[in-house]
Amino acid sequence: MPKINNLEELKKLREKSITETAARKEGKFRVIIGLGTCGIAAGGRKIMEAAMEEISKRGLKDVSVETTGCIGMCQNEPLMDIVRPGEPRVTYGNLKPEDVPRIIADHLVNGNVVEEKVIGRPE
Amino acid sequence: MATFRSHVLVCGGTGCTSGGSDKVLETLREGIKANGLDKEITVVQTGCHGMCEAGPIVIVYPEGTFYTHVKPQDAKEIVTEHLLKGRVVERLLYKEAMHSEAVPHYNELPFYSKQVRLTLRNCGYIDPDSLEEYIARDGYQALAKVLTEKTPEQVVEDMKTSGLRGRGGGGFSTGMKWMFCAKSPGPKKYVICNADEGDPGAFMDRSLLEGDPHAIIEGMAIGAYAMGADEGYIYCRAEYPLAIKRLLKSIGDAEEAGLLGENILGTGFNFTLHVKEGAGAFVCGEETALMNSIEGKRGMPRPRPPFPAIKGLWEKPSNINNVETWANVAQIMFHGPEWYANYGYEKSRGTKVFALTGKVNNTGLVEVPMGTTIREVVFDIGGGIIGGKKFKAVQIGGPSGGCLTEEHLDLPISYESLTAAGAIMGSGGLVVVDEETCMVDMARFFLEFTQRESCGKCIPCREGTKKMLDILIRITEGKGREEDIDNLIYLGTQIKTASLCGLGQTAPNPVLTTLRYFRHEYEAHIREKRCPAGACKALITITIDPAKCVGCTKCTKACPVKAISGTVKQPHLIDQDLCIKCGACVEVCPFKAIDKK
Numbered sequence: 001m002p003k004i005n006n007l008e009e010l011k012k013l014r015e016k017s018i019t020e021t022a023a024r025k026e027g028k029f030r031v032i033i034g035l036g037t038c039g040i041a042a043g044g045r046k047i048m049e050a051a052m053e054e055i056s057k058r059g060l061k062d063v064s065v066e067t068t069g070c071i072g073m074c075q076n077e078p079l080m081d082i083v084r085p086g087e088p089r090v091t092y093g094n095l096k097p098e099d100v101p102r103i104i105a106d107h108l109v110n111g112n113v114v115e116e117k118v119i120g121r122p123e
Numbered sequence: 124m125a126t127f128r129s130h131v132l133v134c135g136g137t138g139c140t141s142g143g144s145d146k147v148l149e150t151l152r153e154g155i156k157a158n159g160l161d162k163e164i165t166v167v168q169t170g171c172h173g174m175c176e177a178g179p180i181v182i183v184y185p186e187g188t189f190y191t192h193v194k195p196q197d198a199k200e201i202v203t204e205h206l207l208k209g210r211v212v213e214r215l216l217y218k219e220a221m222h223s224e225a226v227p228h229y230n231e232l233p234f235y236s237k238q239v240r241l242t243l244r245n246c247g248y249i250d251p252d253s254l255e256e257y258i259a260r261d262g263y264q265a266l267a268k269v270l271t272e273k274t275p276e277q278v279v280e281d282m283k284t285s286g287l288r289g290r291g292g293g294g295f296s297t298g299m300k301w302m303f304c305a306k307s308p309g310p311k312k313y314v315i316c317n318a319d320e321g322d323p324g325a326f327m328d329r330s331l332l333e334g335d336p337h338a339i340i341e342g343m344a345i346g347a348y349a350m351g352a353d354e355g356y357i358y359c360r361a362e363y364p365l366a367i368k369r370l371l372k373s374i375g376d377a378e379e380a381g382l383l384g385e386n387i388l389g390t391g392f393n394f395t396l397h398v399k400e401g402a403g404a405f406v407c408g409e410e411t412a413l414m415n416s417i418e419g420k421r422g423m424p425r426p427r428p429p430f431p432a433i434k435g436l437w438e439k440p441s442n443i444n445n446v447e448t449w450a451n452v453a454q455i456m457f458h459g460p461e462w463y464a465n466y467g468y469e470k471s472r473g474t475k476v477f478a479l480t481g482k483v484n485n486t487g488l489v490e491v492p493m494g495t496t497i498r499e500v501v502f503d504i505g506g507g508i509i510g511g512k513k514f515k516a517v518q519i520g521g522p523s524g525g526c527l528t529e530e531h532l533d534l535p536i537s538y539e540s541l542t543a544a545g546a547i548m549g550s551g552g553l554v555v556v557d558e559e560t561c562m563v564d565m566a567r568f569f570l571e572f573t574q575r576e577s578c579g580k581c582i583p584c585r586e587g588t589k590k591m592l593d594i595l596i597r598i599t600e601g602k603g604r605e606e607d608i609d610n611l612i613y614l615g616t617q618i619k620t621a622s623l624c625g626l627g628q629t630a631p632n633p634v635l636t637t638l639r640y641f642r643h644e645y646e647a648h649i650r651e652k653r654c655p656a657g658a659c660k661a662l663i664t665i666t667i668d669p670a671k672c673v674g675c676t677k678c679t680k681a682c683p684v685k686a687i688s689g690t691v692k693q694p695h696l697i698d699q700d701l702c703i704k705c706g707a708c709v710e711v712c713p714f715k716a717i718d719k720k
Contacts (some may be wrong), residue, residue, distance in 0.1 A: 001379050003381040004380050006389045007267050017258045020126055023126070023127055023128060023130045023185050024132075035208050036208055037208065048128075049163075065163075066129075066185060
C-alpha cells in the first residue's frame with residue numbers, strides 16, 4: 001500500500017474504498033435480473049453483464065445489482081427489474097443486451113420508463 | 124480490489140473457524156470460479172458476527188441474506204442456487220428458537236435488532252486484514268481530525284465529556300485517567316492496551332482484536348497524542364494466536380501507510396506500537412502485573428500508589444486501558460463526545476459488549492446500551508433458556524463478579540446498579556444459569572479458577588482463597604459443617620479488604636453473592652446433605668422406579684460403567700457402588716422412570 005502523506009490522500013483513499021465496498025448494503029437504486037433456470041437459458045447472464053458494464057462505465061453510485069429466481073414469466077425472460085427510491089418496481093422483459101444501456105440511462109438515471117419494453121409493474 | 128456486484132462474507136472468527144468456516148470459504152471461492160462468477164462476486168473473510176451459536180455464518184450482500192450452520196456441501200448449494208440462480212437457500216436461513224419461522228435478512232434477526240452495535244460495528248462487516256475496508260468505514264478519519272484540529276488538552280476534555288468509563292471492569296472515567304497521565308511530567312510516556320482477557324466465558328476483546336484490529340490501533344494513536352506518548356504496547360495473551368496475527372498484520376499495514384511511525388499524516392506526530400505476548404497468567408490482566416510482565420519480570424502486581432500515570436512501564440508515566448475502551452475512542456472523536464454520551468443510563472454512558480454464554484439459546488457476543496435490562500439481554504436477545512428450563516441466575520463479571528437472580532431481571536445494567544446488587548460490570552462475561560445448576564458448585568468453580576491463578580505475592584489471596592476453596596469442596600462433597608457459612612463470609616470479607624490487587628479483592632465475590640441470594644442451597648448441602656439442583660455428585664443417588672420401568676434396556680446401553688442390570692421387559696436396577704452419577708440413563712429413559720435426587 002502506498003504511503004498516505006496528508007489528509008487529502010486519506011480522503012481520496014476513503015472515497016475509493018467506499019465505492020469498492022458499496023455492494024455490502026442494498027443500494028437506493030436496484031437492478032434485479034431474473035436468473036432462474038429460465039432466465040439463464042434465455043441469456044440472463046449476458047443481460048447482467050451488460051448492466052454491470054453500463055453501471056461501471058457511467059460510474060453510478062448507490063446501485064446494487066441483484067439476482068432473483070423464476071417469477072413465473074418464463075416466456076418473457078430475460079427479465080430485468082428497475083427500482084428507484086420511492087417509485088414502483090418496473091419489470092422489463094424479452095431483453096437483449098443492447099437494450100440494457102438505454103434502460104439504465106433513461107429509467108435508472110433519468111427516471112423515464114422505457115415503455116415499449118415494460119411487461120409488468122408488480123406493485 | 125475491484126467493484127463486484129455481490130460480496131459474500133464468511134465469518135473468520137475463532138468460533139466459526141473451529142466450526143470449519145475456512146473450508147466453507149474455500150468451497151465458495153472454488154464454486155464461484157467454476158461457475159465463471161469470479162469477476163462479479165467476491166468472497167471476504169470477516170471477524171466475528173457475535174452469533175457464534177449459529178456458526179459458521181455466511182452473509183450474501185447486497186441482499187444481506189443470513190445463512191447459518193453452513194457446511195462445505197452447503198456452500199456448494201449457495202453457489203449454484205443463490206449466486207448463480209438468485210434463489211435463496213431456505214433451509215440454511217436462521218430459525219428463531221421460539222418459532223420455526225425462517226428469518227432471511229441479517230438486520231431483521233431478533234438477536235441483532237435489539238442490539239446497538241457501536242463498538243462492534245465493523246466486526247463481521249469488514250475484512251479485518253484490509254486497511255482499505257477499515258478506511259471505507261471512516262477509519263483513521265478520527266485520528267486525522269484530532270491531529271489537525273484539536274490540541275491534546277481538547278482531546279482529554281472530549282473524553283471526559285463522552286462519559287466513557289473503563290470497560291475492563293474498573294469503570295473509572297477514561298477521560299480522568301488520561302488527564303492524570305497527560306499532566307504527569309516527563310518526556311517519555313507509554314500507552315498500553317490490556318488484551319489479557321482471561322475470564323472463563325469472556326471473549327469480547329478477542330472478537331474485537333480479530334474483527335476490527337485497526338479500531339484499537341487508531342484509538343491508541345489518539346490516546347498517545349492526547350497524553351504525549353510516542354510508544355505503545357498491546358499486551359495480548361498468547362492463547363489468542365489469530366488476534367495476534369491480525370494485530371501484527373494491521374500494525375505492519377498502518378506503518379506502511381504512514382498511519383503509524385514518524386510524522387503521521389505529515390503532522391509531525393510520532394507513534395510506534397508493539398505487541399507483547401503474554402503467557403496466559405490471569406493475574407497479568409491486573410495493570411501493574413501486566414507492566415511487570417512487559418518489562419520481562421515475573422507477572423506480579425506492585426502496590427499502588429505510585430499509580431501507573433506517575434510511575435508505570437519502566438517507571439515512566441503510562442496509561443493502560445482495556446481493548447473495548449480503546450475500541451470506542453476513534454468513534455467518540457469522529458462523531459463527537461455528545462453523540463456517545465447520548466447512549467446510556469445515568470452515570471454509565473455508551474454501550475457495553477457482553478459475552479453471553481451458559482444455558483441460553485443464542486450464545487454469542489452482544490452489544491447493548493447501558494440501561495438495558497438483564498431480561499432483555501437473556502430473553503429477547505439471548506432467546507431464553509435452552510430446553511425451556513427455568514431461569515435461575517446470571518453470573519455477571521466472571522470470577523470477579525457475582526450472581527444476580529430472578530428478582531434482578533428488570534435491573535437496568537449500569538456500573539452502579541450491578542455493584543449495588545453485589546455483582547460487578549467486570550469485563551462483560553455473562554453466564555446464564557438454569558435450575559439444574561448448583562450455586563455452591565458454581566461458586567466452587569470460579570473460586571477454583573481464581574485460587575489457581577493467584578500469584579502468591581500477598582497472604583490474604585494466596586492462603587485465604589485456598590481455605591475458602593477447601594470449605595466449598597467439603598460442602599459439595601456432603602461433609603459441610605455448621606460453621607462453614609460463617610467462616611466463608613468472614614474469610615471472604617477479609618480477603619476483599621486485605622488483598623494487594625484486584626484479583627484477590629474480587630475473588631470472594633462469587634461465593635459472597637451466592638451466599639447472599641442462595642444461602643438455602645448452602646444450608647441444604649450442609650444440614651440435609653442434599654443438593655437441590657441435583658448437580659453435586661456426592662449428594663445425589665440415581666434410582667429406577669420399578670413401577671415405571673418397562674425393561675426397554677435403553678439405560679443399560681447408555682451407562683458407561685455397566686452399573687445397570689436387568690432382563691428385557693423386567694424392571695432394571697442400578698448398582699450404587701458402580702454408578703458414577705453421570706445422568707446418562709436419566710437422559711435416555713423414554714418413560715421418565717429414572718430419578719436423580
